[in-house]
Amino acid sequence: MAAKTLIIDGKQVSAQDDATILDAATDAGIKIPTLCHLGGVYDVGACRLCLVEVAGAKKLFSACTTRVAEGMEVHTDTERLRKYRRMTLELLFAERNHVCSVCVSNGKCELQTLAWQNGMEHVGYDYSFPRWGVDATHHLFGLDHNRCVLCQRCVRVCWHIEGAGTKNVAGRGARSAIIDDLKQPWGDSETCTSCGKCVLACPTGALFNKGSTVGEMSRDLNKLEYIVNARLKKQWIALE
Amino acid sequence: MAKRIVIDPVTRIEGHAKISIFLDDAGQVSDAEFHVVEFRGFEKFCEGRPFSEMPAITARICGICPVSHLLASAKAGDAIMAVAIPPAADKLRRLMNLGQIVQSHALSFFHLSAPDFILGWDAPPATRNVFGLIAADPALARSGIRLRQFGQEIIEALGGKKIHPAWAVPGGVRSGLDEEGRARIRQRLPEAFATAEAALGIFLKALESHREEALIFGNFQSLFMGLVAPDGGWEHHGGRLRFTDSTGSVIADQIEPARYLEFLGESVQEASYLKTPYFKALGLPGGMYRVGPLARLNVCEHIGTPRADAELKAFKQMGRGAVTSSFLYHYARLIEIIAGLEAIERALEDPDLGSGDLRADAGVNSLHGVGASEAPRGTLFHDYTVDRSGLLKSVNLIVATGHNNLAMNRTVAQIARHYVQGDNIPEPVLNRIEHGIRCYDPCLSCSTHAAGQMPLRIRLVGPRGNVLREVVRG
Numbered sequence: 001m002a003a004k005t006l007i008i009d010g011k012q013v014s015a016q017d018d019a020t021i022l023d024a025a026t027d028a029g030i031k032i033p034t035l036c037h038l039g040g041v042y043d044v045g046a047c048r049l050c051l052v053e054v055a056g057a058k059k060l061f062s063a064c065t066t067r068v069a070e071g072m073e074v075h076t077d078t079e080r081l082r083k084y085r086r087m088t089l090e091l092l093f094a095e096r097n098h099v100c101s102v103c104v105s106n107g108k109c110e111l112q113t114l115a116w117q118n119g120m121e122h123v124g125y126d127y128s129f130p131r132w133g134v135d136a137t138h139h140l141f142g143l144d145h146n147r148c149v150l151c152q153r154c155v156r157v158c159w160h161i162e163g164a165g166t167k168n169v170a171g172r173g174a175r176s177a178i179i180d181d182l183k184q185p186w187g188d189s190e191t192c193t194s195c196g197k198c199v200l201a202c203p204t205g206a207l208f209n210k211g212s213t214v215g216e217m218s219r220d221l222n223k224l225e226y227i228v229n230a231r232l233k234k235q236w237i238a239l240e
Numbered sequence: 241m242a243k244r245i246v247i248d249p250v251t252r253i254e255g256h257a258k259i260s261i262f263l264d265d266a267g268q269v270s271d272a273e274f275h276v277v278e279f280r281g282f283e284k285f286c287e288g289r290p291f292s293e294m295p296a297i298t299a300r301i302c303g304i305c306p307v308s309h310l311l312a313s314a315k316a317g318d319a320i321m322a323v324a325i326p327p328a329a330d331k332l333r334r335l336m337n338l339g340q341i342v343q344s345h346a347l348s349f350f351h352l353s354a355p356d357f358i359l360g361w362d363a364p365p366a367t368r369n370v371f372g373l374i375a376a377d378p379a380l381a382r383s384g385i386r387l388r389q390f391g392q393e394i395i396e397a398l399g400g401k402k403i404h405p406a407w408a409v410p411g412g413v414r415s416g417l418d419e420e421g422r423a424r425i426r427q428r429l430p431e432a433f434a435t436a437e438a439a440l441g442i443f444l445k446a447l448e449s450h451r452e453e454a455l456i457f458g459n460f461q462s463l464f465m466g467l468v469a470p471d472g473g474w475e476h477h478g479g480r481l482r483f484t485d486s487t488g489s490v491i492a493d494q495i496e497p498a499r500y501l502e503f504l505g506e507s508v509q510e511a512s513y514l515k516t517p518y519f520k521a522l523g524l525p526g527g528m529y530r531v532g533p534l535a536r537l538n539v540c541e542h543i544g545t546p547r548a549d550a551e552l553k554a555f556k557q558m559g560r561g562a563v564t565s566s567f568l569y570h571y572a573r574l575i576e577i578i579a580g581l582e583a584i585e586r587a588l589e590d591p592d593l594g595s596g597d598l599r600a601d602a603g604v605n606s607l608h609g610v611g612a613s614e615a616p617r618g619t620l621f622h623d624y625t626v627d628r629s630g631l632l633k634s635v636n637l638i639v640a641t642g643h644n645n646l647a648m649n650r651t652v653a654q655i656a657r658h659y660v661q662g663d664n665i666p667e668p669v670l671n672r673i674e675h676g677i678r679c680y681d682p683c684l685s686c687s688t689h690a691a692g693q694m695p696l697r698i699r700l701v702g703p704r705g706n707v708l709r710e711v712v713r714g
Contacts, residue, residue: 101404102297133288136629139603142290187629210630211601213414214296214406 006072015068022050022063025076032076033085033114035203036151037064039221040228041160047151048088049114052076060084085118094125095174096132097146098204104212105205108219111149112204128174135180137187140210141199143178148206150176154198161227166192178206200224243267243663243708244701245656250274250674257682259652259673260699263708267662272653274645274677276514283635291320291609291630296406298622298637304347306404307340307395308615311477312622315611317410319498320626322605328595329412330478335587336398336408337477337613338580342432343391344616345533345573345580348681349439350384353570356675357446357453362668380442383435387577390425390432394584397421412599422588429585433547436577440551443570450567456658457676458566458651461486463519463529464538465643467614470494472541474548474579476614482539483519483529488561490539492521497612500621504638509645516645517638528646531618532680533572538562543575545582551575566651566679573616573681604630615640617681641682651676663700663709 002017008025015024020043025032035047045062052063055073063076075081092098092111100106114120132145150169155178158167166189170179180186199207200219208217222238229235248258257276264270282301289297295313299306311333318325351370355363358380359372367375374381392402398417399405407414447454467475468482481495483503495503505520505527518527529535538559543549555575558568587593604626611622618640625634641648655676659669700709 102293102300104293134290134631136290136631210290210603211292211410213292213409216414 004068004070004072006068006070006074008074009076017068019068020064021052021061021066021068021072021074024068025063025074030076032063033118034064035110035114035149036153038153038156038201038224040225041153041156044152044156047092047149049085051081051084053078053081082118086120089115089118089120090123090125092149093120093123094127096128096130096148102214103147103205104208104214104217105147106215108215108217109205110203130174132177135186136210137185138189138192138194138210139187140194141186141196142208142210143186144206144208145177146206147204148178149204150178151203152178153201153203154178154207157197157201157224161224162193162195162197164191164193164195167198197224197227243703244699244705245660245663245665246699246701246707246710247670247673248699248710250677257677258699259677260701261652261656261660261673262701263660263663263703265703269653269656269660272649272656272673273509273512274648274652275512283637286635287632289632291317291604291624291626291632292410294622294624294632294635295408295410296404299404299406301637303403305340305344305615305617307336307399308613308620309622310405310408311337312611312613312615312620314408314410314413315613316609316622316624317611318600319609319611320604320606320624320630321410321600321602323411323600323602325412325600326595326597328416328592329598329600331587331590331592332398332413332417332598333408334477335417335584335593336395338584338587339391339394339398341391341476341614341616342577342580342584343388343395344681345577346384346388346391346435348573348616348678349443349570349577350381350388352681353675353678354384354439354442356671356678357450358442361671361675365667365671368671380438383431383438387432387435387439390428391580393428394425397425409599411601414599416595416598417593419594422593425584426588429581432581433578436574436581440571440574440578443574447571453672453675454565454567456567456655457672457679458647458654459564460647460650460654461564462647462650463491463522463527464535464562465519465529465531465619466536466539467497467612467619468493468540469544474536474540474543474552476536476580481612481619484539484562486559486562486564488538488559497619497621498610500610500612500623500638506638506642512645514645515642517643518646525646528650529643530566530647531640531643532569532616533576534563534566534569535618536614537572537575543579545579545586548575548579548582551578566647566676569679569681604628617641618643641680644680644682648677648680648682651679665700665709 003014004017005014013024013028033049035049043064045065050063051060053075134144136142155167159165168179180189243263245261250257260273262271295310298309298313301309355368355373359368396402399407464484467479469475469479483492484490504517507516518524519529608625621638623636655673699707702708
């Protein structure tokens with residue numbers, strides 16, 4: 001496979017020609033913030049946190065879905081990008097009801113971590129306080145739509161790692177929601193295998209083990225990548 | 241012409257409130273009302289949440305007594321799971337509640353109330369507070385602040401943080417107490433005892449020069465309610481409900497807290513966000529009852545630890561049957577600090593505290609659960625109804641300050657009648673009226689499930705509802 005060379009943040013980087021900018025940056029030790037990206041499943045470029053600037057192009061590109069090109073010059077950390085990332089995070093917080101202090105993922109939440117890492121000190125938009133509910137009909141797991149950021153990581157692991165195809169997205173825009181099967185209570189789903197991969201994949205407190213109390217949800221994302229590597233590469237090596 | 245005096249806001253209590261004093265045509269006090277002017281709506285917005293989240297959510301009702309809500313809520317969760325929690329979990333919860341009682345009572349005495357009877361009713365309001373106390377008697381103020389810190393450190397040793405620990409959960413607790421934590425608590429006990437004994441001495445000395453206050457600050461007949469042990473002993477977390485009257489006679493005993501609705505009614509006043517519970521069998525106003533330290537010492541027969549029992553004996557001699565003056569809430573609070581310290585000392589020797597068996601696991605086995613615990617200010621009920629999947633359908637919280645609502649109104653009226661003549665009310669008189677409220681150490685943030693600091697307003701109202709004078713402070 002041919003290699004491409006490019007410049008990321010002034011650093012000469014070499015990457016495989018099918019690599020994404022995110023892959024190339026990660027290999028080179030350059031950290032780009034991500035939320036909907038999840039190792040082991042394909043990327044959808046939904047959250048817009050990994051946006052980068054490419055020299056010569058006016059538009060911004062999502063690093064997780066843009067392939068590297070020879071001679072490409074990428075900037076991952078400019079004032080413009082920092083501003084947009086903070087805006088994106090603020091909009092995510094304003095869209096639903098994220099109350100960190102009483103959340104099962106408090107202290108272990110990717111959204112919360114991104115907010116402080118990216119200098120989000122307050123939310124400049126009016127909170128929309130939508131009325132979303134909790135689906136606690138499954139005997140092991142719960143889904144709190146209030147805390148969902150629609151990253152679709154649960155949908156992708158359900159379809160492409162477990163192969164059950166239980167989780168889906170229904171609706172449009174801000175009214176979009178994660179559903180089970182044909183929008184029925186999770187506990188009534190005939191396809192769900194109760195494997196728990198969706199819960200492992202969730203970056204916030206939206207999917208949780210039932211009975212969890214504040215800050216008790218911890219997830220080991222390496223388990224998902226371990227399963228994928230075992231299946232595709234026949235490697236049974238636990239990831240640190 | 242009849243008039244109305246309004247004290248708004250009331251200071252050195254937790255929450256927002258005001259007091260209205262009504263004058264008749266002759267300038268005499270005809271009535272007084274205590275209004276709670278804040279609202280938060282926890283009972284409503286918790287609907288739809290999983291019951292397992294409730295201890296941490298309801299702990300956020302208050303920064304002073306989050307532990308009380310945490311424990312009552314966890315108990316309601318235990319009832320929904322229909323489990324008997326591991327014995328070690330119960331002992332650890334009790335230990336945290338004792339830490340809570342010590343820290344909250346220390347706050348009430350040293351920070352909020354003592355400035356009145358140590359610095360004097362007539363001391364300037366700007367210095368009649370804990371800072372004035374620090375200036376006047378730094379050693380005493382320091383020891384009081386450290387006593388509160390001691391209680392907070394017990395909470396931290398168990399729950400990982402002093403305020404809003406999410407430690408008690410339906411089914412038990414999340415962690416035990418290691419030997420290091422025990423040693424830390426044990427080491428500070430002698431100082432805590434010394435401070436509590438000193439505070440008792442100060443109060444009993446102050447009582448000699450405050451005989452009038454003891455007779456006027458909420459001295460009337462009422463019922464008393466509190467949890468008691470099966471043998472009638474002092475309780476703060478387990479046990480069952482007992483009601484006594486002001487002669488000391490037990491009128492209802494060993495009532496399972498889950499049956500509270502059979503005995504308590506709740507009425508709504510137009511002028512306050514605080515609901516008014518009453519003892520159903522006697523209706524209103526005869527069903528007025530008091531809760532909290534005064535009530536707990538009135539309903540119990542003994543405490544079970546030597547120093548506190550000796551003090552309880554002296555306390556009981558201050559009444560005929562029951563001690564009826566709300567001014568003696570302060571005394572009861574100090575006795576409970578000593579009882580709490582002795583119980584903590586005893587609990588630390590229990591090897592169970594280091595047990596790894598701390599949490600029972602179960603799903604929803606009952607669609608209804610009630611948790612009751614003695615908060616520092618009195619009996620606290622959390623009453624939840626859930627659906628099959630454990631989401632809340634309804635929430636009812638009855639908080640200590642709510643139980644005392646009728647008594648606080650009566651206290652304000654009693655003090656106002658004694659001191660107020662016409663609409664020219666000097667500041668020290670206003671302060672005495674406020675102190676009537678402070679005796680109960682009310683937490684209005686909790687009782688309306690609302691938050692904030694406590695400024696005070698008093699309004700003087702004429703017979704036609706016209707506000708003649710309004711004093712605002714804070």
